[in-house]
Amino acid sequence: MSGAxxxxxxxxxxxSVRDLRIGVGRNNELLHGVSFDILPxxxxxxxxxxxxxxxxxxxxxxxxxxxPLQVTAGSISxxxxxxxxxxxxxxxxxxxxxxxxxxxxxxxxxxxxxxxxRQIAEMFVIHRGMGWSEARRKAVEAxxxxxxxxxxxxxxxxxxxxxxxxxxxxxxAIALACRPDLLIADEPTTALDVTVQAGVLELIAELCKAEGxxxxxxxxxxxxxxxxxxxxxxxxxxxxxxxxxTKALFENPLHPYTRGLLAARPRLGSRPVAGRGRLTELDEVxxxxxxxxxxxxxTTPRGLRLEATA
Amino acid sequence: xxxxxxxIRDLTVHFPLPRQAPLGRKRTLRAVQGVNLTLNxxxxxxxxxxxxxxxxxxxxxxxxxxxxxxxxxLFQGKPLTGPGAPSRKxxxxxxxxxxQDPYASLNPRQTIGRMLSAQLxxxxxxxxxxxxxxxxxxxxxxxxxSDHADRYPHEFSxxxxxxxxxARALMxxxxxxxxxxxxxxxxxxxxxxxxxxxxxxxETLGLSYIMISHDLSVVEHVSDRVAxxxxxxxxxxxxxxxxxxxxxxxxxRRLIGSVPDPDAILTGARGLPDAAPVPDAxxxxxxxxxxxxxxxxxxxxxxxxxxxxxxxxxxx
Numbered sequence: 236m237s238g239a240x241x242x243x244x245x246x247x248x249x250x251s252v253r254d255l256r257i258g259v260g261r262n263n264e265l266l267h268g269v270s271f272d273i274l275p276x277x278x279x280x281x282x283x284x285x286x287x288x289x290x291x292x293x294x295x296x297x298x299x300x301x302x303p304l305q306v307t308a309g310s311i312s313x314x315x316x317x318x319x320x321x322x323x324x325x326x327x328x329x330x331x332x333x334x335x336x337x338x339x340x341x342x343x344x345x346x347x348x349x350x351x352x353r354q355i356a357e358m359f360v361i362h363r364g365m366g367w368s369e370a371r372r373k374a375v376e377a378x379x380x381x382x383x384x385x386x387x388x389x390x391x392x393x394x395x396x397x398x399x400x401x402x403x404x405x406x407x408a409i410a411l412a413c414r415p416d417l418l419i420a421d422e423p424t425t426a427l428d429v430t431v432q433a434g435v436l437e438l439i440a441e442l443c444k445a446e447g448x449x450x451x452x453x454x455x456x457x458x459x460x461x462x463x464x465x466x467x468x469x470x471x472x473x474x475x476x477x478x479x480x481t482k483a484l485f486e487n488p489l490h491p492y493t494r495g496l497l498a499a500r501p502r503l504g505s506r507p508v509a510g511r512g513r514l515t516e517l518d519e520v521x522x523x524x525x526x527x528x529x530x531x532x533x534t535t536p537r538g539l540r541l542e543a544t545a
Numbered sequence: 546x547x548x549x550x551x552x553i554r555d556l557t558v559h560f561p562l563p564r565q566a567p568l569g570r571k572r573t574l575r576a577v578q579g580v581n582l583t584l585n586x587x588x589x590x591x592x593x594x595x596x597x598x599x600x601x602x603x604x605x606x607x608x609x610x611x612x613x614x615x616x617x618x619l620f621q622g623k624p625l626t627g628p629g630a631p632s633r634k635x636x637x638x639x640x641x642x643x644x645q646d647p648y649a650s651l652n653p654r655q656t657i658g659r660m661l662s663a664q665l666x667x668x669x670x671x672x673x674x675x676x677x678x679x680x681x682x683x684x685x686x687x688x689x690x691s692d693h694a695d696r697y698p699h700e701f702s703x704x705x706x707x708x709x710x711x712a713r714a715l716m717x718x719x720x721x722x723x724x725x726x727x728x729x730x731x732x733x734x735x736x737x738x739x740x741x742x743x744x745x746x747x748e749t750l751g752l753s754y755i756m757i758s759h760d761l762s763v764v765e766h767v768s769d770r771v772a773x774x775x776x777x778x779x780x781x782x783x784x785x786x787x788x789x790x791x792x793x794x795x796x797x798r799r800l801i802g803s804v805p806d807p808d809a810i811l812t813g814a815r816g817l818p819d820a821a822p823v824p825d826a827x828x829x830x831x832x833x834x835x836x837x838x839x840x841x842x843x844x845x846x847x848x849x850x851x852x853x854x855x856x857x858x859x860x861x
Contacts, residue, residue, distance in 0.1 A: 429759060461807035486811070
């Protein structure tokens with residue numbers, strides 16, 4: 236890929252969310268006008284605390300918001316098409332094919348009564364119109380591509396027979412089966428051990444890079460975000476308070492909330508220098524008034540591609 | 546020099562596994578195998594490792610919630626397990642547990658005040674108004690207010706519930722708190738508050754902690770000693786500084802190397818500190834390049850001292 240700045244400016248975003256508002260009815264708004272773009276092949280991170288609205292943002296892009304939650308205003312445009320104007324059928328056709336999702340808890344997201352081979356094969360049958368026998372062969376290939384050992388055998392097992400890391404790999408295989416243009420990963424490694432997490436993140440990054448898949452990564456873990464994302468949006472109380480390239484965000488956070496979030500976590504390797512002191516608490520850094528809902532999103536323009544990925 | 550408050554000696558916990566065939570061989574899951582740990586007064590001992598490594602089982606045996614297969618646990622030199630073991634009521638005043646999930650570990654149908662004062666009544670410490678005063682004082686101590694006593698768990702946020710969980714554990718003035726992943730269910734911003742609270746309480750009340758965690762940055766910040774467990778065995782043990790500045794066992798190195806650390810990633814300064822030297826011609830045990838089978842007899846190995854209060858498991 237070329238590293239010219241004009242290149243990234245010219246590319247049309249895969250996903251463009253504008254002034255998205257989600258609420259329970261008109262009066263109880265939970266998400267107050269969130270806007271962001273994801274460019275092709277870009278990994279975009281949404282970070283925030285629980286209840287900040289990052290997961291419902293991801294779900295609304297997929298069209299999986301459950302009542303009583305609903306999009307009350309704004310637009311979600313995916314490859315130039317306004318998702319909110321599409322019918323339910325059309326959106327369902329897109330899901331799993333052009334856009335796919337990885338959930339946090341692989342055990343609850345997989346069907347416990349079907350073999351994993353079948354669950355992957357389903358994608359090819361539904362979206363590619365293959366016959367079952369061909370789809371099963373493709374499913375074994377898909378399992379192989381997510382580096383599940385002895386894929387033929389594993390395709391015949393049920394979700395409960397696999398470890399957490401393996402299950403998450405199966406979810407990735409399902410999500411990436413039809414080579415989607417956008418992958419939404421909602422806390423993909425929160426339920427996993429650190430050593431397993433590293434492998435799963437690497438796998439997602441590698442597969443998406445190979446296919447040029449854009450990723451929306453939702454996480455509360457700043458380490459995971461720094462590891463994976465080129466650009467990061469910070470959410471707080473239903474607002475996007477800040478959006479910057481990853482490096483810039485960590486080096487020069489603009490919003491006091493981001494500064495608080497960065498200061499609050501204990502850092503590996505800080506104790507020999509700083510001792511076993513008190514950790515900075517978030518509300519010592521950011522006052523409640525600064526977390527109001529009307530303030531605009533603080534952003535800096537996207538930097539050079541090469542610099543951001545280096 | 547602090548004296549040992551709790552000693553875990555050669556602790557082993559096995560669970561029977563179902564036979565694979567009706568007449569197949571008997572299988573046992575070796576959850577904890579020959580673990581020796583010492584908790585000194587006023588210290589925080591952390592046990593780290595991935596899920597299934599036996600760290601929670603070890604903690605449960607300390608709490609008396611799991612019978613050890615063999616080995617013993619001594620509290621101030623007196624056995625906590627076996628024939629001379631104290632009753633559950635006596636145990637409750639020795640060690641208490643703070644659970645990981647503050648949503649699942651509080652009774653949804655009891656007010657906070659009732660939950661906290663029930664322990665006092667049961668142990669005959671205080672009743673009525675006096676119990677109420679003690680509850681109010683404890684709530685204040687963990688950063689809540691006395692009128693929170695009339696509320697139900699669902700009225701609190703995650704961080705507040707964890708404070709209640711800590712208050713519940715402290716009502717009987719125990720010497721030891723077993724913290725089972727105390728902050729991993731909480732948001733980053735709340736984690737800092739709970740860690741600060743735990744460190745304050747440790748200082749003011751002279752508590753000793755056994756902390757079980759997989760979050761190494763929290764472990765580094767809070768612990769005095771660290772034990773790394775892998776498939777039921779302690780593979781490396783030492784004071785926090787030697788574990789984090791000279792991680793030596795390959796598993797410890799992998800664990801520390803897997804922590805996604807934003808600063809290291811962005812500055813490109815990814816790298817582990819050097820390992821401490823080990824005796825020549827020795828091999829680390831177990832071999833982490835393949836997954837050990839937890840229902841097989843492990844290879845003979847021993848924890849070998851490689852520095853002042855730093856030891857690592859080598860094959861024999």
